[in-house]
Amino acid sequence: MDKYEQVIELAKRRGFLWNSFELYGGSAGFYDYGPLGSTLKRRIEQIWRELFVIQEGFMEIETPTVGIENVFVASGHVGGFSDPLCECRACGEAFRADHLVDRIVPVADALSNDELDRIIRENQIKCPECEGELGETYEFNLMFKTQIGPGSGRQGYMRPETAQGMFVDFLRLARFYREKLPFGATQIGKSYRNEISPRQGVIRLREFTQAEAEIFIDPQDKSHPNIGRFADTILNLYSDAAQEKGEVEKITIAEAVQRGIIAHEFLAYQIGLTNIFLQRVGVAPEMLRFRQHKKDEMAHYAMDCWDAEVSTDRFGWVEVVGIADRTNYDLCAHAAVSKTELSIYREYPEPKMVTRFVVKPNMGKLGPLFKGKAKTVAEALKALPREDLEKEEIKVIVDSEEIIIPKGVVEFAEETIKVSGENIVPHVVEPSFGIDRIFYTVLEHAFDEEAMPAKEDTEEEARIIMRFRNEVSPVQIAVLPLLTRKELIEPARKMESKLREKGLLVSYDDSGTIGRRYRRNDEIGTPYSVTIDYDTLEDNTVTIRERDSMKQVRTSIEGIEDTLYDLMYKSKDFESAGTAL
C-alpha cells in the first residue's frame, strides 16, 4: 500500500472523503466530503478568507455557477476550451485533428471539423502511430452545458472557473472600491470541467472548489507597498532558468524580484502570501516549491505565471495554486464582446495641458442641408486632416459620393485643453487555488505512522496519526470518560457542553477501551483528549493527553476551557497546561 492508498483508505473509513453516488454505482470525477472532510475543508477555506479577504481586503463575492453563453464566448471557453479530436480506427489512438494538418494549412486551429475531415481525406493522412485509417473529427468540449429556462431555452454553461464572475462584475466592483487601484475581489466556490478521464482521486475532479482572487492593478505601477514583509522569506523557486538546470533555487523573495526572476513586486507579494497560506494549513515546507511557467507553456495572455507545487507520494509534484499576471486580457475580451468600456479613470498627479486639433461641424446648418445624411457628413468632416479643411473647397466622400461642403458650416481650431487624467484598463493578478488538491495534500502531509513498542506476547504495531495543524483539525478536543459508567459519563457530558460553549469542536466518545479511543482520535487528528476518571470525582482534576507526544498532564476542571483554547489557538506550551504525569 502506498501512501495515497493509505490516506484514501483512512479518509473513507473515518468520514473525510467518499465516492459520490456510491449507492448507485458511482460516477468518476465526483467526491463527497464526509463530516470530518467538510469541516477540514471549511477550516482551510476559512484560513484563506482570513488571509485574502480580511487581511488583504479583497472582499468576497458570490456569482452564479451557471453562466450565459456570452460570458464564456468572451472568456474564450466556448471556442477555445474544446479541441477537435480524431481517433485511429485501427489502434484507437486519439490525436488533435488540427495538429495533424498544421503542416498542410497555415491556420489549422481555425478550421471546422468538416474542413479538417476533408483535408485529412484529401491529403491521405494516416495514423502517425500505426498508419491506420483515421476516424471522423469530433469536438471535445470541457464545458458542461445546460439549458436556462423551459423548452429549448437559452444555452447555459457551468462555469469552468470562478474568475469570470469577478471580471463580469468589474464596473460594479470598481464603483464599490471608489475607483481606486489596486482593488480585488475573491470568490470561493464550485467550478466544473467535464474532464475526459478524471483520475487520481480528488486531484482531478469534474466538480471542484476554487478559491480565487482577481486583483486589479495599475499597469504602470506593479509595485507593492507591503513587499518588505517578505524581504527575508526564502522560497524554493523553480524558475524557467532553474528548470533548464533541473535545480531548485532557495532564494529570498526580495532577491527574486531584484534579479528579475519574478516579473514584479505585486506578483511576488502574492507568491509570498500563498507560501504563508499553504504552510499554515499544513503543507510541509520542504515539500513545496514555486515553479515558473516556461515561455512556451504560458497562456498567450499571461506575462508571468507561477504554480505552487506540492510533492505527493504517488503523483510527484502536483500543481495546487496558479499565480498569474493575466494583464488586461480578460477585461479587454469582455469589453469587446459586451461592447462596454471596462476601464477606470485615473487622475494624473498634475493635470496636463494638451494641444489638439478640433473640428466642430455646425449641426444647425448641416441638418437642413443634408437631412438624413447630416450625421455621416459630420463624421466625415471630423476625420479630415487640417490641410483639407483649409482648402478653398472642402470635399468629403460619403457613400462613395463626393459632396462639396459650403463655407461656414464647419469650424476648426487648435485648442489647448486641460486633461486631468485618462481611462486605463487595469491589469489583473490572479492567485487561483485548487482547494480539493490542497485538501488532499493536507491529508497526505499530515499522515504519519509510528511504531509502538511491542508489549509482552504482542507484535509491534503501528500507530497512525494525522498530524493536522491545530488550526485545521476537524475535531479539536475529545472528551473521554475512562469507563462507561454513569458516575463518569455525567461529568464528561458536562465537560463536553462546557467546551462547546467556548466554541471548541468537541467529540464525546465512550465506546471501547481508553486505548482504543486514543487511537481513534489519533487517526482523525484530534490534538488533545480530556479524560475523566474517578479522581475527577474526588479532586476535580482531569487528564489532558497530547496527540503528537502522547504525554499527559493533570489539571483542574476549573478554567479548563481557557487552557484548551490557549493550547489550540495561542500556542500555549503543553507542559504549562498542568502537572506532568
Add this chain to the structure above:
RNA sequence: GCGCCGAUGGUCUAGUGGCUAUGACUGGGGCCUUCCAAGCCCUAAACCCGGGUUCGAAUCCCGGUUGGCGCACCA
C-alpha cells in the same frame, strides 16, 4: 476516448462451477475503580450492475459501471 489489470461486510482479505460464503480488524451493546488498538460476554455487516452459458455461477462468457496503471487530453 483507447489498451491492460482489478472489483467479496465499514476496512483488508479467503474462496477458480456444487455450502449456511473464510478470516482478521473495525463498528454497536454490556461487564470492568483507573490511561494508550488490554480482557470477557453478546451482536451487526458483503459476492458492483445487467444479460448469457449451465441442473447449478461469487467463480465461466458478453456488455455496462467503477478503481488502478499506460496512451491521449489537462484552455
